[in-house]
Amino acid sequence: MRFAFHKMHGLGNDFVVIDARSAPVVIDAGVARGICDRRQGIGCDQLILIEAADGADAAMRIWNPDGSEAGACGNASRCVAMLLGDGAAIDTPGGRITARVAGDLIEIDMGLPRFHWEAVPLAYPLDTLDVPVGWGDLGHGTALSVGNPHIVFFVAEDAEVDLATLGPLIEHDALFPERINVGVARVTGSSAIRLDVWERGAGLTRACGTGACAAAVAAVRRRLVNGPVTVTLPGGDLEIDWTPGTSIRMRGPATHVFTGEADLGAFA
Structure with missing residues (x-):
């Protein structure tokens, strides 16, 4: 076919x-x-x-x-x-x-972000705003669901984090029964964040839209920024607008590169 x-x-x-x-x-x-x-x-x-x-x-x-x-x-x-x-x-x-x-x-x-530990989900009850566990240089992250599970860690602007090593360890930790996306965020201004993401099932990526949403929401909840928030990823910027009790609004570009055809049987 x-x-x-x-x-x-x-x-x-x-x-x-x-x-x-x-x-x-x-x-x-x-x-x-x-x-x-x-x-x-x-x-x-x-x-x-x-x-x-x-x-x-x-x-x-x-x-x-x-x-x-x-x-x-x-x-x-x-x-x-x-x-x-x-x-x-x-x-x-x-x-x-x-x-x-x-x-x-x-x-x-x-849609609406979800903060209850069962909605993320976590394996057992914890404060999702300040998860009291750590892995290497990363600790006290904020966990939430934006349609998929995320944990966001805020580090100093000049901090060096080996996300390629820590990302898979956190993704597969028993605390996260459905695994988790891992964000490392640096606040660079009153409404600006720089973000790197280890994506569940995919690894390091040039951009993660749900990761940008999660980081912006977490930063607003922790009173680190005011919205709307510009989230800078390796691939470029997204604008995330969220206030408590409202839906997350994400704005950014999309690019069509080419169309093609393939044989489904070649991938079976």
């Missing part, structure tokens, strides 16, 4: 996007790993499948390079919104999101 795909990226966080609303495409963990493989597949940080949905314009499923599925992906959401158009409502495993296309920028309503 042949399928068409779009190669897209948000700030260098790149995706293979398959629109299967009219012609279903069956994806499993093995096929996802094959498509994501940068040497023997098409190559991407995540594989995105757009499917038909009841009550929404589309549903979005997200596979990581290790074959696991993710609940949310902010950068991919902007790419899917670019394909669907202004006002699109998109169902994700982490909840429904809505999109507004404003020129070269796309704004996504990412």
Whole structure:
């Protein structure tokens, strides 16, 4: 079976996007790993499948390079919104999101963040605003769910953190029964953060939209910044706007690189 795909990226966080609303495409963990493989597949940080949905314009499923599925992906959401158009409502495993296309920028309503330990989830009750555990140079992070689980650590602006080593240790720690995305944030201004992310199932990435949302929300909750917050990632900037009790709004670019076709059987 042949399928068409779009190669897209948000700030260098790149995706293979398959629109299967009219012609279903069956994806499993093995096929996802094959498509994501940068040497023997098409190559991407995540594989995105757009499917038909009841009550929404589309549903979005997200596979990581290790074959696991993710609940949310902010950068991919902007790419899917670019394909669907202004006002699109998109169902994700982490909840429904809505999109507004404003020129070269796309704004996504990412929904409400969740702070209860069971919603993150953690393995047992802890204060999610200041998690009293540490790994190496990282400790006392803020844990939350923005459709997928995150823990954000705030460090000094000049601190050096070996996230390539600590990231997988934290991701797979027993404290996080569904694993976790790990952010290391540095406050660089009254409304500015610099962020690096170890992404669950994918590793270090040039940009993580949900990671930027989590870091901005955590910083506002800890009274480190005022919103809206500019989050600078290795791939560029995202603007995150959140006040307590409201939905997170993420604004940033999306880029369509090329379209192609491939044989699904080549990745089985």
